[in-house]
Each structure stands twice: as C-alpha cells, then as structure tokens.
Amino acid sequence: MPLSRFAILVAGGTGTRMGAGRPKQFLELLGEPVLLHTLRRFMEPALSVQDCVVVLPQDQFTIWHELCARHSVSIPHTIVAGGHSRWASVRNGLAHLQAQKAGVVAVHDGVRPLVSAAVIEATYAAAELHGAAVAAVPPKDSVRSLSQQGSYALDRTRLRLVQTPQCFELGLLQRAYQLPELSTFTDDASVVEDLQPIHLVNGDYRNLKITTPEDLILAEALLRAQ
Ligand SMILES: Nc1ccn([C@@H]2O[C@H](COP(=O)(O)OP(=O)(O)OP(=O)(O)O)[C@@H](O)[C@H]2O)c(=O)n1
Numbered sequence: 001m002p003l004s005r006f007a008i009l010v011a012g013g014t015g016t017r018m019g020a021g022r023p024k025q026f027l028e029l030l031g032e033p034v035l036l037h038t039l040r041r042f043m044e045p046a047l048s049v050q051d052c053v054v055v056l057p058q059d060q061f062t063i064w065h066e067l068c069a070r071h072s073v074s075i076p077h078t079i080v081a082g083g084h085s086r087w088a089s090v091r092n093g094l095a096h097l098q099a100q101k102a103g104v105v106a107v108h109d110g111v112r113p114l115v116s117a118a119v120i121e122a123t124y125a126a127a128e129l130h131g132a133a134v135a136a137v138p139p140k141d142s143v144r145s146l147s148q149q150g151s152y153a154l155d156r157t158r159l160r161l162v163q164t165p166q167c168f169e170l171g172l173l174q175r176a177y178q179l180p181e182l183s184t185f186t187d188d189a190s191v192v193e194d195l196q197p198i199h200l201v202n203g204d205y206r207n208l209k210i211t212t213p214e215d216l217i218l219a220e221a222l223l224r225a226q
Pocket residue numbers: 010011012013014015016017018024025055082083084085086087089090109110111112209210211
C-alpha cells in the first residue's frame with residue numbers, strides 16, 4: 001500500500017528582505033498571490049497529498065481567508081499559526097499531524113511558487129525510499145569562503161544549493177523537531193541530518209525562492225513562459 005503523503009507549506013514569515021510592507025507570500029504574480037500558486041502546485045491531484053497544512057502569521061489569517069474567497073479557492077487545507085522562526089513554524093505545522101501514524105511529509109516554502117510536479121513527486125518518492133530527501137541544484141557561480149586573510153575558493157563540484165521540498169518519513173521529522181532549536185538551522189535537512197543521512201534529488205533552477213524584489217520579476221517571467 002502506498003504511504004500517505006502530507007505537506008506543510010511554511011508561510012509564517014514577514015518578508016523583511018522583500019521590504020514590501022506586507023508579507024511577500026501575499027504579493028501577486030500574474031494576478032494571484034504567491035502562496036496560492038504554491039498551494040495549487042502541491043495539491044495537484046496526481047501528487048495524492050492527503051493533508052496540507054498552511055502555516056501563516058496569526059495576524060494574517062483573515063487576509064488569507066479574504067484572498068481565498070476572492071480567488072474562489074476550494075483546495076482543502078488547514079491553517080496553523082506560525083512561530084518566531086522557520087523552525088518554530090515547521091514545528092507548529094507538524095503538531096497538526098501528530099495524530100497521523102505513518103507517511104511521508106513534505107516541508108515546502110510557501111514562497112517557492114514555481115516548484116514543478118516533477119520535483120515534488122521525485123522528492124516524495126526518494127523520501128519513501130531513503131527516509132529523508134531534499135531538492136537541490138549545483139551552483140552556477142564560483143564560490144568563495146570568507147577567511148581571516150580574505151577568502152578562499154571552494155570546490156563547487158562538491159557543493160549543492162538546497163531548495164524545498166524537503167521530504168521525510170513522518171516519525172523521523174517528528175523526532176527531529178523534538179530536539180532543541182539551534183540558531184544555525186535554516187532548513188529541515190539541517191534539523192534531521194544528525195538522525196538520518198539526507199538524500200539529494202535534482203531540484204530545478206526555476207524553483208526560486210521569492211526573497212528580494214527582483215525575484216518577483218523573474219518569477220513572473222518564468223510563470224509566463226510555462
Ligand atoms: N517565522 C517564520 C519565518 C519564515 N517562514 C517561512 O519560511 C519560508 C522561507 O523563509 P524566508 O524566505 O526567509 O521568509 P521570511 O522570513 O518571510 O523572509 P525574511 O527572512 O526576508 O524576513 C517562507 O515561506 C516563510 O514564510 C515561516 O513560516 N515562519
């Protein structure tokens with residue numbers, strides 16, 4: 001029997017680097033909020049996601065309900081309040097899934113609206129096999145590390161840029177999120193890696209994270225091209 005699939009879309013941030021005066025997950029791309037693009041992609045029927053948790057800042061619930069009404073959204077999902085860090089937001093999303101006995105859970109940034117069904121499927125499938133799987137791409141630029149003297153070159157053939165989705169066997173992710181939060185955690189793979197090796201799957205350069213204003217221009221151009 002196939003394993004149940006769950007999703008946590010984290011959209012509990014405030015978007016300080018975007019500087020838009022409101023959370024970037026609600027900014028529009030081709031007339032639709034960023035987060036709605038993301039939700040549509042994850043809840044495509046072929047992916048068979050059984051339960052989707054959307055994590056939002058508590059003070060943005062009403063805005064999201066209004067956006068869903070305006071865009072006639074009937075995609076089933078549960079809204080959960082975020083925390084002060086991405087880690088805390090994921091933990092809150094996981095709490096909603098605590099009654100589930102088994103399955104694979106994807107954690108995905110609500111601000112990665114261009115994720116493809118192929119990348120989502122490949123990441124779930126790899127986690128079903130390996131326990132922990134993360135989408136990643138090779139760097140296109142040369143990379144240097146800072147040192148006291150200045151900087152030195154890193155071998156980019158041994159580096160990968162990590163994206164989301166990040167998919168895990170549900171019990172594994174629940175165990176990992178019982179560990180204390182560390183300020184160095186910027187993603188779920190970092191939270192899990194002491195418990196389980198992280199399998200990397202091919203991500204997609206188009207799966208960009210909307211972080212700063214130029215990302216909106218790029219994302220709209222990429223959406224138009226699809
Ligand atoms: N407390 C937080 C912080 C971040 N996120 C989510 O994690 C994803 C990746 O985070 P990032 O791009 O850093 O978003 P923000 O924290 O909103 O941006 P910034 O760091 O510029 O403030 C986003 O979908 C964001 O909403 C979250 O759910 N809860």
